[in-house]
Amino acid sequence: MKVAFYPGCTVQADQIGYEASVRNTMPKLGVELIDVEGASCCGYPPFSSVNEAAWYYSSARNMALAERMGLPILILCNGCHLSFTETKHFLANNPIIKAKIDEKLSIEGLTYVGDVELIHVFDLFHNKLGEEKIKQAVTKPLTGFKFGAHPGCHAIRPNKLIRPDDSENPIKLDELIQWLGAETMDYPGKIDCCGSSLAPASGKTVMEIAGDKLRMVKALGLDGLVTTCPFCFKVYDNRQRAIQSTVGASVEFPVFYYTQLLGLAMEVKPDFLGLDLNQSPVDSVLARIGGS
Amino acid sequence: MHVEDSPVASTFDEHRLHDTLMKMNAEVCDQCGKCPSACPVASRIDGFNPRQIIAKVCSGKEGELIRSGVIWTCTSCLKCKERCPEEISPYDIILALRRQSIREGQQHPAAYDDMVKAVIETGVITQPQPVRTRKRERKDRASLGLPPTQKPKDQTKYAEALQGLLKEA
C-alpha cells in the first residue's frame, strides 16, 4: 500500500523521534511512505487566525501536490488533518475563494481538484491495516501495561465534518493499544484538550491545562499516556518540567507516541523509535518491557 | 435550517463584520451557558467566556472584542462548536474576530506574525534544530537517518502566491 507521506512542520522540525518511529514501523506493515516533494505548512497555525484565504491556499497546495502523485495522503498531525478536511469542505462550497486560490496555485503550476483521500493515523492503523495485520506484527505483546489514550481534539471534533473517531466516546486509539496486548482505561477527561494552540497567547494556561490531565492519569495509576499528535505530545512530554514548575505538583509521567509502542511490540530497537528523545520518564516502562 | 459553519465568502468583500457574524447564527443564541461550561480556558482565564463573546457580538460590541486581547486565548478545542444546541460555532466567530483584528492592526500575540513570516520565507513554521535526548545528547534528523525536510521547490513563487493572498484578502 503506497501513501503520499505528509508529516507536517512540527514533526519534521522538532518531533523527529515521532518521524523515526513512523518510518521504522509502517514499512514493516506493508505501508510504503513516499515523501511529498515540495510540501509546505498546512497553514492552520499561522493563517487560521490571520487570513482565511492563505490558510485554505496552504492546505490546498499540499493536497494538489498529493493529487499530482496520484496517491492518498497520510497525515501524522491532528491539526493538519483537520485543516485539510476543512479546506476540502470549504472550497467545495465556496467557488469564489476556490477560484482565487486556483489562480495563486497556477503560479507554481499546481491545480487543486479536491478528491484526494485524507488518511489520518487512526484511519491507517484501525481501518486500512486492521486488527489482524497489527496483531500479526506484534511479536512481544505489551501485557501487564495499562495506558491512557489521548486522541486529541482535532482527531474527533467537530462531528459535523467526518472525523477519524467519535467526538464524545472515541475508542479507536484505545483499541489500537489493546491490539498490542496492553490494557487501556476510559479515564475522565480523555477527550479534553492539551491546550497547545494557546501557546502564542498564554503559555501558563497551556501548562495548567496539560498539567490537569497528567495529574489525572498519574493519580489513576496508569503506565503512560499515548497520542499520535505531535502538538499534544510536545506539550505533555517535552514541556513536562515546565508544567511541573507552573503547576507545582509532580506530573512526571511517561508519554509515548503510539508508533513507539507499536515499534516496541514489533521488537524494533528503541533507538530506531526515537525513544531516547522522549523527555518524560519512559525508562521505567522500557525496562519492564525488557527493552533489548 | 443548516447554516454554513465556516464563515461565508462575504468576509472579503463586504468587511461588514457584524452581518457576517450574525449569518454565522450568533443571533439565535439562547445564552444557555453550554459553551463555557466545558471550555478549558473559561474556567482558567477570567474574562474569557464564549457565551459572553457571542452576547457582545449580538449586541453589536464586536469592536470592543477586537480591541481586547480576550479573543486570542481560545485553545481551538472545538467543544463549543461541537455541542452548541443552536449549531452556533463560537470558535469560528472567534477566528473571524481575530482576522478582523489583524486586518485592523489591533494588538495580538507576536507569535502569529513570526509564524507568518517564517512560512512565507521558508515554507514551514520552524526550521529543524538539533534536539536533546533524555541524557542531554544532541541529535538531529541526520543522526536519526531521516531524509531532508519537505519544502517548496521554488520558494519565490510560493512566497509570491502567499503574499498575493495576504494583500488581496
Added chain:
Amino acid sequence: MKPVLVVGGGIAGIQASLDLADRGIRVHLVEKSPSIGGVMAQLDKTFPTMDCSICILAPKMIECFRHPNITIHTQSELVSLEGTVGDFSVKVLQHPRSVDAQKCTGCGLCSERCPVKRPSVFQACLGQRKAIYLAFPQAVPLIATIDRDACLWFTQGICRTCETVCSANAVEYEQKENTIELNVSSIILATGFEQYNPKDIGEYGYGHYRNVLTALEFERLVCASGPTGGVLTRPSDGKVAHNIAFIQCVGSRTQTTGYPYCSASCCMYATKEAVLIKEHEPSSHVTIHYMDLRIFGKGFQEFVDRAQSNWGVRYVRGRPGEITEDPASKDLTIHYEDTEVGKVEKNTVELVILCTAAVPNSDNNKLGGILGVKLDEYGFFSTKDPISSPVETSRQGIYVCGSCHGPRDIPESVAEASATAAKAAEDEARLEVKG
C-alpha cells in the same frame, strides 16, 4: 347512534371514552399494549398536587373496563380505514395474548413460575418481567399475556410450565391474531408520545455511565411499585444516592436532534421528582440545571416556590456542557456555567437524571398514512388550526388529544380529551338529524 373509535388507552383516551360513554355513546377503545393506562401508569406522583399517579388513574381505568358502553381492545392496532365522518369502516388487528381472557383471573402464578426473564418496559427496563406476565399490578384488563419472542414454547418448542401451573387452564398457545371490523361515526387519536433516547448526546454519557438515568427511569426507581420498592439505589453499586442532579432540555430546544421545541412539562416533573427525593431522603442535595424555568400552568409557580423554600431544591440556570465519571466511585461530575453569575463550576453527584424531549410516537407515520391525517414537521399529528380548531386534524371527523399532537401535561390532555368527545358528539348529533 354509531360508536366512536378511540385510538390509544392513556389518560387522554380513557377520559375521551368515559365522557362519550357516560352520555350514552358507545366507544371502541383500541390500545396497542397489553393494558390501558399509558405513561401516567408508570409515574409515581403527579405535579402540582403530589397525588399518587396510579391512585387517581386506576379508578378511571376500572370505570372504563366496567362501563357497559366501552369495549376495550388491547394488543390491537388500527390497520385500515375507509369512508368519511359518520361512516368510517375500520379494521382492527388484535394480536393474540395466548391466554383466554374469560378464564384468566390475573393471579400471576404463571408469571412466578415462568423461567424466562426479559427487561420490563413498564419498569423502564430497570426491572424485569417474565415471558408470560401481567403488565403491572393494577393493569386493566388484568389478564396475563405471552411475549412470543421470549417464550420457550414459541421459540424452542419446550417448557409449557405456565400451562401446567394455571389453575384456571387459561393458557392457549394456539390463539391466533384476528381482525375485527367496526363502523364508527368519528375517530379520536390519543396515541401519546415517546421519550427521546439521549444516547446520541454523547457528552452526557447516557448508556456509558451507569448512574445516568432518564426521568421516566427515575419515576420507576422512586415508585413504591418499582424494581427497588422506591429506594433510591444507584445502578452502579446499589448504594442509596443522596446527591442527585437533574439536567433539563436534553434533546429538546436542540437543532441537532431535530427537536428544537420545548417539551413543556419537564421543568415541572423535574421539580416534582426533586421533591420526591427530598421526601424519601430528607438529607439529600438536589440540583436542577435548567435554561428557562417553564412554569406556565395553574399552580406551577407556587409549586416551584415551595420546592425551593420548603424543600431546598437548588435551581441553577446553565445548560451543562458535559459529564465525566470517576472510574472508581462511578460518581459523576457535571461541568456547567452558572449563567446568573457567569462562573464556570463543577457539581459532583451520585446520580444524574436527564429530562429528555417528548418526541412523536414512532407509529404516527404509519397511523397517519392509514387515517389520511397530516403530520407536522416533527412527526406529531398536526391540528387544522391551533387557535380556532385545536383538536381537529386535517381530516373531518378525526380528532386528536393529548401529547400525540405535541408535548403537553396531563390537565391539558384531559381537557383536550373532553373537547374531542364534544366534537365526536357533535358528529353524532348531525348523524341523527340526517337520520
Added chain:
Amino acid sequence: MTSTPRIGVFVCRCGINIGAYVDVPKVVEYAKTLANVVNAEENMYTCSSDGLNKIKEAIKKNDLNRVVVASCTPRTHEPLFQETCEEAGVNKYLFEMANIRDQCSWVHMREPEKATKKAKDLVRMAVAKAALLAPGDEPEIDVNPSSLVIGGGVSGMQAALSLADQGFNVTLVEKAPELGGMLRTLDTLFPSNIKASKVLEPLLQEIKANPRIRVITNSKVKTVNGFIGNFDIGVEGDGKQERFNVGTIIVAVGADLLKPDGLYLYGQDARVRTQAQFEELVKMSKMDAKRIVMIQCVGARNEDRPYCSRICCNEALKNVLNAASPGREIFILYRDLQTYGVHYSRLEQDAKRKGVKFLKYQPDKPPQVTAEEDGLRIEFYSPTFNEKVELNADLLVLSTPLVPVMDAKELSQLLKVSLNSNGFFMEAHIKLRPIDFATDGIYICGTAHSPKDIGESVTQALAAASRAAIPMARRKVRAAAIISEVDQKKCSGCGTCIEVCPYNAIRKNDKGLAEVVAAVCKGCGICGATCPEKAITMHHFTDEEIEAQGLAALKET
C-alpha cells in the same frame, strides 16, 4: 329493620405503601376477632380488578351485608368500592373505609409496631360503625336538557355553539353590550398572527344562525337556586328581568389584564405602555418609536400574584414580530421565556432572526426607569454581561398578567363554588377534573379557570360542553344519599339551620318547619351541628354511629 350485620373486612397491602410498615396478616387475624365480622382477608391491591372480584366473591360466599375496606383514602377510592358492593347486591352505603395508609402507614413509617396497633384501632372503629350503617337510596333527579353559559367571550361562544350542535338549548348571558370578550380588544393572535376578527366573525355568525342559542347581552346573572338538572336562574339587564330554568351552568367569564399603575412610571409617562396599547399603536400604524424596550413579568410571579400568566411572553413576541423593521431596535427584558410546546418555540427563533435582543434580568434587581427628555433611561443588572446595563428607549412596553375579573367573588358566592388563592375559579381536581366544579352540574372553562391563550380556551370550552352534555344527555342524575334529615317532631322551626347552610339546601315547609332539599344537600353536617333541638340527623354519620366509633377507639386491642 336490617338483618343482623355480617361484616366482611378486606385489609389492603397497597404494594409496600401499607404492607411494608403495617403487619397486614396480624390486622386480618385481629379483624376476625371483632363482633359481627364473619370474614377477613388481605389483598395486594384491593383497587385492582382482582381485588374487587375478591370482595364480590366474599360477599356471595359468606352472605355479607356490610363491607369494610382498610386501605387508602376514601377521596379517590370510595366510589369504586361502593359500586363494587352494589354490583354484589350490598347497598353502597353499607360500606365503610378505614384509611390505614395516609393516616397510618405513611405517617408512621419509622414505627411499624405502633402503625400496626393503630391500624387495628382504625379497623375496629370502622367495624363498629359498619354494624350500625343503614342502607341509603339515591333519589333520581330529572335534568332539564338546557344550559346557561355565563360570559360571551371566545370560551362562552365556543361552549354554547358546541352544546347547540350537540342538540341542547343554550342561554348565553354577556354583561357587555356585545359578544366577543378579549377577541374584540386583540388585533392579531399568536402563533399564526391571524386577525382576531377572523376567529370572532364566524363565531358570531354561527351563534346568530343557531336557533338553539339565545343570547342576552348587557345583563348579569343575579340569582341562582336549585341544583344539577334544575337550576332556577335570575338574569337582570337593560332594565328587564328574566327567570328561566336550566340543567347545567358553564362559567366562562374570562379574565382582565392588570393595569400596571405605579410600576415602571406607568401612568406618569406617556412613553410607558402595556402590550395591548402597543398592539393598538402598531395596528393604527401610529407606532414610530425607534428604540423599544419591553419588560416581562410586570406585576406577576411576585408575592401579590405568585403565578405565571402563561401568554405574556408569546403576546410580546407576536407584537415585536409585527413591529420589527430595519433601523428599529427592540430589547425584551425577561426572567424566563415561556415559549413552550411545538408552536411557540418558533416565535422566539423568528424574533431573534429579526434582530430582537433578549436580555435576562433578575427579580431581586428589577430594571430602574427614569424619564428624560430624549427618552426613558432603563438601568438593570444583566447577568449575561455581569454588569449594569443601561438602555434608553423612546417607548417602554410592559407585559402584564391576566387577573381574575372584578365580579368573580360575587359569582362564586352566587354559584356556591370556590376561588383559589389567586382569585381564579377552583376546579374539582386540578389534574383529572380540570373542567368540573366540586358542585355537580357547574363547569369552568377559559381564562376564568387560569390564564391561557385562545386555542387553549377553545379547547376548555369544548371540554366544558362535553362535561355538561353528560347529565343533559342522560336526562337523569342520582343525588347522593349522605344528606341530613330533619325530624319534624323535634324541629321548633327556629330557622338557625337555614341561615348556616352554605348550599341553602334547607327550606321552611308549609308547616313552618325546616325541611332538607335532598338534591342540593352536600352532607357537610353544619346544620346537624348547629340545631339547638338536636332535630337533624346526618345519614351515614348518625350520632350512634359516631359514638360507636369513639367507644371502639378507646377500647384496648
